[in-house]
Amino acid sequence: MGRITALSLARMLGEADPSLPAYRWLFLALRSLIANGRILHGTALPSEREAVAALGLSRTTVSRAYAELRDCGYASSRRGSGTVAQLPGGPAAGGAEPLPLGGFGPAPGSAVVDLTCAAPNAPAGMLAEFERALDQLPRYAATMGYYPLGIEPLRVALAEYYTRRGLPTSPEQMIVTSGALSSVAAAGRAVLGRGQKVLAETPTYPNSLLALKAHGARTIAVPIGPQGSDLEQIAGALREGSPAAMLCLPDFHNPVGTLLDDAGRQRWAAELDRASVVGIIDETCAELWLDQAPQVLPMAAHSANLITVGSASKSHWGGLRLGWLRAPRHLVAALARARMSMDLGAPVLEQLVLANLLTSGKSLSDTTRATLRGNRDWMIGELGRILPDWEPNRPAGGLSLWxxxxxxxxxxxxxxxxxxxxxxxxxxAVEGHGLEHYMRLPFAQERAQLELALPAIAAAWNQVAR
Incomplete structure (x- = not known):
């Protein structure tokens, strides 16, 4: 069990809210830190005496705040440990990706470190965003609640998001889905007939291919070059393979991590238009820059025939389960029909949360970005120390090393x-084999988990390599 010091807790809490009673502010701030994963389940909180000294609050204030935490299930008292942070019902095991690995993460209670999943935890403040959205929910509760294409505030916010990035977009071009995979599946249904071919770079994100194959599409592969997308090979594959669509990942490619510049995007879009191939542009990782914000336009700014897929899972939180399609005007109707063939809309509350986040300009939080950057650099350094023969890339964005x-x-x-x-x-691998010289190592997990995982990987590698 971990323990947080009183000084560390004081830094995390920040300034008190003068509009609230002191005990209420402390309770709400602690609950938010625990709910958002800043204080992990099972962490011992400072003793009341230590908290009083560090926070400058009275003993009565701290005692009442701790009691409130215990009453609502966010803390418990343990003999010898004092007050211990907890999540009501215990931490829930989440699903892992990519699914072709065959599992949904380790079994509940397992000490196994899951590095099949590359996704950050919810940022601080997510609980407050849901509380804000709850205040907006009553106007929707008076309706049936079905919004197959998304609620208007979210479609407006998404259109403004793309317009700010240099791609003029109207709300009518935005279609809300239940995630990036749903968006890819809808795009496949709209533009691919059964048995038609879809071109994809290899390596690529495997679950997107599964979403297209489920509709009966056949996949053909074009390899990624050492510096990223190989536009010469892509142009040749478009001419010779006769695909109907191509899956494109120009923004911090998963798993390779490369970012395509504007000149490359313009040429790629031109090659797709020349071959009369619809591009499905996966922008799931577009906001995951780590060093500096990229000065590139969305790829759809270079062609009116590109479908853009986005998601809140990596940039905001996977628990929102929201994605979207930015549709070319001539494909809006086809994509809307395809999307409505899958379900009758995403949850309204989560849509309100995302609409508020986008409207306020919030994306990946500064704290999360700094943590990811630190984990990336630490992991590269550790690999150089314990596995000097491995050659990790240093991606400028994304969530993993290749x-x-x-x-x-x-x-x-x-x-x-x-x-x-x-x-x-x-x-x-697009064809499901090869690439045995490569391993994806996500760095989005907590540093403590990564510190456990890397020595185990090194020990296993020494056995395998012999």
């Missing part, structure tokens, strides 16, 4: 590990 291994043994390594779940390189 490591070149000295031997083609990534699947053997994943199988050897007992305490860590890994997705081998072949998971990301």
């Amino acid at each position: 490591c070149h291994l000295p031997q083609p043994r990534s699947t053997a390594l994943a199988r050897r590990l007992k305490s860590v779940l890994l997705a081998p390189g072949s998971t990301f």
Whole structure:
């Protein structure tokens, strides 16, 4: 069990809200820190005496705030540990990706570190965003609640988001879905007939391919070059393969992490238009820059025939389960029909949360971005120390490293590990095999988990490599 010091807690709490009674402010601030994962389940809070000294509050104030936490299920008292932070009902095990690995994360209560999933935790303040959205919910509660294309405030906010990025967009071009995979699936249904071919770079994000294959599409692959998308090979594959659509990841490609510049985007879009191929542009990672904000236009700014897929999962929180399609005007109706064939709309409350976040300009939080950047740099340094033969990239954005291994043994390594779940390189291959010289290592998890995982990976690799 971890313990947080009183001084660390004081820094996390920040300034008190003078509009609230002191005990109420402290209770709400602590509840938010616990709910948002800033204080982890099972962490011992400072003793009341230590908190009084560090926070400058009375003993009565701290005692009442701790009691409120216990009453609402966000803390418990343990002999010898004092007050311990907890999540009501305990932490819930989340699902992992990519799904081709065959699982949904470790079993509940398992100590296994799951590195198959690349997604950050909810940022601080998410609980407050839901509370704000609840105040807006009554006007929608008087309706049936079905908004197949999304509620108007969210479609307006999404259109303004793209317009700010240099891609003029109207709300009528925005279609809200239940996630990026739903968006990809809807795009496939709208533009692909059964048996038609879709071109994709290899490696690529495998679940997007599954969404297209489920509709009966056939996949063909074009390899990514050492510096990212190989436009010469893409142009050749578009001419020779006769695909009907292409899955494109120009923004911090998952898993490679590369970012395509504007000149490359313009040429790629021109090649798609020349071949009369519809581009499905996956922008899931577009906001995940780590060093500096990229000065590039959305790829759809270079062609009127590109469908853009976006998602709140990586930039805001996976628990929102919201994605969207930015549709070319001539494909709006087809995409709307395809989307409505899947379900009758995403939850209204979550849409209100995302609309508020977008309207206020909030994306990946500064704290989350700094944590990801620190984890990336730390992981690269540790790999250089304990696995000097591995060659990790240093992505300017995204959530994982793409490591070149000295031997083609990534699947053997994943199988050897007992305490860590890994997705081998072949998971990301369009054809489902190859890429054994590569391993994706996410760095979005808590540093403590990464510190446990890397030595185990190194030990297993030494056995596999022999």
